[in-house]
Amino acid sequence: MMKIISCENIVKSFSAGNEKHPVLGGVSLEINEGEFISIMGPSGSGKTTLMYAVSGMDSIDSGTVLFDGRNLSALSEKELSDIRRTKMGFVFQQPTLLKNLNILDNIILPAMRDNRKNAARTTEKARALMKKAGIGELEKRDITEVSGGQLQRAGICRAVMSQPKIIFGDEPTGALNSTSAQKIMDMLSEINTEGTAVMLVTHDAKVAARTERIMFMCDGKIVSEMRFKKFNGTGMEDRIEAITAKMREIGI
Amino acid sequence: MYYRIIRNDMLKSKLITLTTMMFVAVAAMLVSLSAILVVNLSGSINMLMDQAKTPHFMQMHSGDIDAGRLADFAEQNSHVDEFQVLEFLNVDGARIVIDGNSLADSVQDNGFTTQSEKFDYLLDLDGNVITVSDGEIYIPVSYMKDGTGKVGDTISINGKTLTVAGFLRDSQMNSLLASSKRFLVSENDYAAIKGSGSMEYLIEFRLKDLSEIGAFETDYTSAELEANGPTITYPLFKMLNAISDGLMIAVLLLVSTLIVAITFMCIHFTLLAKIEDDYREIGVMKAIGLRVSDLKKIYLVKYAVIAAAGCMLGFALSFVFRDLLLENIRLYMGESEHASFAFLFGIVGILVVFLAIVAYVNNVLKRFRKISAAQAIRLGTSQGKAAGAKHFRLSRNRLLNTNIFLGVKDVLARKSLYATMLAVLIISTFIIIVPQNLYNTISSKSFITYMGIGSSDMRMDIQQTSHISEKAAEIVKAMERDSSISKYAVLTTKTFKAKAADGSEQGIKIELGDHSILPVQYSEGKAPVAEDEIALSTMNADDLGIKVGDVMTLVIEGKEKDFTVCGVYSDVTNGGKTAKAVFSDESADIMWCVIYAKLSDPSLAEAKTSEYADRFHFAKVSHIDEYVAQTFGSTISSVGKASDTSVAVALMITGLVILLFMKMLVAKDSYSIAVMKSVGFTDSDIAMQYVSRSVFVLMAGMILGTLLANTIGEVLAGAVISSFGAASFQFADHPLSMYPLLLMAGTVLIATMLGTWGAGQIKLAANMKE
Ligand SMILES: Nc1ncnc2c1ncn2[C@@H]1O[C@H](COP(=O)(O)OP(=O)(O)O)[C@@H](O)[C@H]1O
Numbered sequence A: 001m002m003k004i005i006s007c008e009n010i011v012k013s014f015s016a017g018n019e020k021h022p023v024l025g026g027v028s029l030e031i032n033e034g035e036f037i038s039i040m041g042p043s044g045s046g047k048t049t050l051m052y053a054v055s056g057m058d059s060i061d062s063g064t065v066l067f068d069g070r071n072l073s074a075l076s077e078k079e080l081s082d083i084r085r086t087k088m089g090f091v092f093q094q095p096t097l098l099k100n101l102n103i104l105d106n107i108i109l110p111a112m113r114d115n116r117k118n119a120a121r122t123t124e125k126a127r128a129l130m131k132k133a134g135i136g137e138l139e140k141r142d143i144t145e146v147s148g149g150q151l152q153r154a155g156i157c158r159a160v161m162s163q164p165k166i167i168f169g170d171e172p173t174g175a176l177n178s179t180s181a182q183k184i185m186d187m188l189s190e191i192n193t194e195g196t197a198v199m200l201v202t203h204d205a206k207v208a209a210r211t212e213r214i215m216f217m218c219d220g221k222i223v224s225e226m227r228f229k230k231f232n233g234t235g236m237e238d239r240i241e242a243i244t245a246k247m248r249e250i251g252i
Numbered sequence B: 001m002y003y004r005i006i007r008n009d010m011l012k013s014k015l016i017t018l019t020t021m022m023f024v025a026v027a028a029m030l031v032s033l034s035a036i037l038v039v040n041l042s043g044s045i046n047m048l049m050d051q052a053k054t055p056h057f058m059q060m061h062s063g064d065i066d067a068g069r070l071a072d073f074a075e076q077n078s079h080v081d082e083f084q085v086l087e088f089l090n091v092d093g094a095r096i097v098i099d100g101n102s103l104a105d106s107v108q109d110n111g112f113t114t115q116s117e118k119f120d121y122l123l124d125l126d127g128n129v130i131t132v133s134d135g136e137i138y139i140p141v142s143y144m145k146d147g148t149g150k151v152g153d154t155i156s157i158n159g160k161t162l163t164v165a166g167f168l169r170d171s172q173m174n175s176l177l178a179s180s181k182r183f184l185v186s187e188n189d190y191a192a193i194k195g196s197g198s199m200e201y202l203i204e205f206r207l208k209d210l211s212e213i214g215a216f217e218t219d220y221t222s223a224e225l226e227a228n229g230p231t232i233t234y235p236l237f238k239m240l241n242a243i244s245d246g247l248m249i250a251v252l253l254l255v256s257t258l259i260v261a262i263t264f265m266c267i268h269f270t271l272l273a274k275i276e277d278d279y280r281e282i283g284v285m286k287a288i289g290l291r292v293s294d295l296k297k298i299y300l301v302k303y304a305v306i307a308a309a310g311c312m313l314g315f316a317l318s319f320v321f322r323d324l325l326l327e328n329i330r331l332y333m334g335e336s337e338h339a340s341f342a343f344l345f346g347i348v349g350i351l352v353v354f355l356a357i358v359a360y361v362n363n364v365l366k367r368f369r370k371i372s373a374a375q376a377i378r379l380g381t382s383q384g385k386a387a388g389a390k391h392f393r394l395s396r397n398r399l400l401n402t403n404i405f406l407g408v409k410d411v412l413a414r415k416s417l418y419a420t421m422l423a424v425l426i427i428s429t430f431i432i433i434v435p436q437n438l439y440n441t442i443s444s445k446s447f448i449t450y451m452g453i454g455s456s457d458m459r460m461d462i463q464q465t466s467h468i469s470e471k472a473a474e475i476v477k478a479m480e481r482d483s484s485i486s487k488y489a490v491l492t493t494k495t496f497k498a499k500a501a502d503g504s505e506q507g508i509k510i511e512l513g514d515h516s517i518l519p520v521q522y523s524e525g526k527a528p529v530a531e532d533e534i535a536l537s538t539m540n541a542d543d544l545g546i547k548v549g550d551v552m553t554l555v556i557e558g559k560e561k562d563f564t565v566c567g568v569y570s571d572v573t574n575g576g577k578t579a580k581a582v583f584s585d586e587s588a589d590i591m592w593c594v595i596y597a598k599l600s601d602p603s604l605a606e607a608k609t610s611e612y613a614d615r616f617h618f619a620k621v622s623h624i625d626e627y628v629a630q631t632f633g634s635t636i637s638s639v640g641k642a643s644d645t646s647v648a649v650a651l652m653i654t655g656l657v658i659l660l661f662m663k664m665l666v667a668k669d670s671y672s673i674a675v676m677k678s679v680g681f682t683d684s685d686i687a688m689q690y691v692s693r694s695v696f697v698l699m700a701g702m703i704l705g706t707l708l709a710n711t712i713g714e715v716l717a718g719a720v721i722s723s724f725g726a727a728s729f730q731f732a733d734h735p736l737s738m739y740p741l742l743l744m745a746g747t748v749l750i751a752t753m754l755g756t757w758g759a760g761q762i763k764l765a766a767n768m769k770e
């Protein structure tokens, strides 16, 4: 199977004052094309930092990150931007949409940067995606005029517009109630079944249970890993049970 | 504790603090310079005119003079304090040779005189009344300025040789706008050269009370005394002395007002941005019941400190520049009588700036009271959602590049934020264009038609001579045959009596001839065509209280005749009081005659001028460009200097404000930039968006600024120009005035790029955790 991401021994530390404070202490990780994985761990264990590192959003001190076969550290800022725009999608805990634009414009923004000539087709595609996400009627709304869950879904629509190879989610359901969270996870699952890999950071066992591989992080290291079959809508309770048992086992 | 908070705050925002301080400094400097200049100029003029005892009323007269009758008049008139008649020996420029160069090209009437005894003294550069010895000569200070002569040069006047012993200030004729220049020689030398030129008399009066000058003028006219020449009064002398530097001060004042306005806007902007940053904290303080006035005090003290530092810096700077700007005033008019006063005024100007800023900050801080604790804590920002520009949608955009679209959209969505930048750009455009246009206009060839001089290439003056009409006819005959002369106009000036409404009579000089050939600009009405039409200079019209369409009565050959006033025009020549008519008259004496000629090929003007000067020795022939340069040269160059300065100042302001603004904007926008980058926008995309915002605002600013400059600015410039005589006025179009605007556009672009430099390099990871 082709690897979309493969990283070796990532080390990263932040300096606070004169002290160097290690956050990632040699993490290695591989993600296959179309795989649905999640990272779990206590707050401050370095999950977000790891996600930024493997997606090229932040630099690393040592180690290598290969994305689609290319070493991210060796790429220019422009090449990184190109990759982010065409091959990656991001969803954060808080929706990150621009205040100035309405929902539809936010969704088509990255696509419009590259291909203004196909604006009509781009807009059609965005409308279709929004309809599927259940926010079809909201396209003309300002971002202050819709709920957090709806914004988050709009964010996911924006992320999938370019048919990326992978979507990164940093606790995308963290700020939502369970119904909204459910909808988000349904969306991500559906995107995954269409072939896009998904990497989620979460501390919610219910979210992790939807994925097929879970990495447990502690103090900047991956301490354990567990695998499931692709989720097909059944056996949810068992998976949650297994995950919480595992968490208890490693003490998080 | 305040001290520490303020210091930390300033250190954190060094650039903003420094820029604000710089603006305060420049504003303070300009205000104090203007104050110093105004005080110095008026002080110097008063001092000069006091020391020289400038006449209150002067009648120039050429021709015979009845000294006894004048003395009797002076004796009997109750207004007169002192009276004298001075001789002025008008010598053709060609006969005056300074250090080997003749004054033949000079448009001034150069003449010689001796030191007067009672008043109207000629002063040396220290302000003392000059006593001149035999063999010595003192020459006008303007000839020192333009390098015509220096101390030790020899001057030969029609063969008689004298040595330049120094320079003189002439409270009457210092200004280049005064057409005569007096050289001072000893009594003996004067007697020796007396035969070299034509005699003119300066009939001078000092009055007991200057305010009675109008009454005295009427007395003089109705007494039918000698009046063959211009009449000049004390206020006009004063104005002539003040024009050049006054104009510079006017421009300086205009610029300083605008800079003060910009300083206020900068403070407004930075203060509001700061309040917005601190919004949540202010809300929390309110919520837990702390006194907001404490916080307010901190802001106020901070700005007071900045303002004080800026004002002190500005005051120091004003010392650097004041000597440069005072140079001209000192040279022509000498030290001011209250130089220490000027210093005081400088300080007062600076205090005003300081207090204005503090009051302004205090006013802006009133907003603190309006902050609602609940809203501040919940939203963390005073702005609600982005209002406006809702219908400007990316999904409908087919025209603009996406980055440009985002830039424009941002400006439209956050109008109030960009208002400051827009205002600064409008003002900058304004202070670039207005002085520039003023300069281009007054230096353009057609401008002289606003000043009472027909648009022409060559001007020939025949005066102080006999048989003027025969001589004029001789020239006309030559011009008739000369194919290179396309048009000419002969204007003969004669004096008539005008009857005022109250029946009193007043002398009026009327230029007779065809005024339609080489016309001047009429601020109202048109040139006289019919026999019973007359046009008046603005000064005359104001004086006589007559408007276009009114009827005025002239006394010609003892008979009264009615004329319709058909036009009013501005005039700075011959004391500003002239009139134009077309009727023919054989009765009155000709005072002088001016022939204007237009060439079919203007580039020949130089050659034609010397050709005619050689052929007709009795006439003073001048190339119009040269005439203008010598008459208005120093005024034009003052305005030119001022306009260059305002371009430089405007560019500096624009650069600084945009830089500051962009830095603040980038800081404010870090979240949006991070979002943009996370979805794959590159650094150059981001840069492009900021440049688009700038260019968009720049274009709006330039268009609005240009509109304002051509409306309000034109009115303003017109007011400045009318202060020296031209009543109606329109900017001359000049393609060159685009050039400084291009410079401004360049400055804005560079400042934007510098200000947003590295905007894309923000730490994505840190900024996404909003
Ligand atoms: N920009 C930063 N500067 C300094 N320290 C940071 C920065 N970002 C994260 N950290 C530190 O790195 C550690 C890991 O943070 P993070 O990756 O956000 O944890 P998680 O997402 O697992 O909660 C934390 O201890 C945090 O304090």
Ligand SMILES: [Mg+2]
Residues within 6 Å of the ligand: A047, A048, A049
């Ligand atoms: Mg995190």
